[in-house]
Amino acid sequence: MENQKSKIKNQDSYIHNVGVIGAGTMGSGIAQVAATAGCQVKLFDVNQEQLDKAQAGLEKILNRLIEKGRIDAAEKNRIQSHISYVNTIKDLADSDLTIEAIIENLDIKKKVFQELESHVSDSCIIASNTSSLSIASIAASLD
Structure with a gap:
């Protein structure tokens, strides 16, 4: 029997699959919290060395x-x-929630979100961990 308290509640449904973009300190931390809550997490980074570092950091x-x-x-x-460690953004296609935690560069974030949007479902919640950029500016680049 599934423990419903071990999933992240989103209004009337549960979020089971979480994608995290960026395997730096913030992205790794987000992945750990979501996995601890019982979600299946895919931590994505284009840099395999960063993914390996994130996996070793989690172990520690x-x-x-x-x-x-x-x-x-x-x-x-x-x-x-x-937690799965992936280096292809297409691997996030089954995400119910995807959280971006990459470099604070508007153009790069827009490109990542545009690519992500082409792979995830319309019901996927796409979020950003940005601390200094306008969410509206990022969202304006999406369909």
């Missing part, structure tokens, strides 16, 4: 949580099993 963080007694090995394995 989870090991520290075990040392502090906040999680056990089974929980660590569950969280890790919920």
Whole structure:
């Protein structure tokens, strides 16, 4: 039986598949939180080295949580099993929610969102983790 509390609630439905664009510190953290909540997460980056670094970083963080007694090995394995590391944006096609966490460059973000939009469903929620750019400016480039 599925534990409904382990999914992110979105009004009348649950978000099961989360795509995260950008495997830097913010993107990796978002992926960890979503996986901890029970979502299936695909962490995307074009740079395989960055994906490897993100995976090693998650291992280190989870090991520290075990040392502090906040999680056990089974929980660590569950969280890790919920994250896939992908380097093709097409792999995010089944996402219910996609969160972008890349460089603060409007032109780059617009290009990423335009490409993403061509792969995800119309019901996919597309979000940004931007801290300094206008969401309206990014959204204006989309259909």
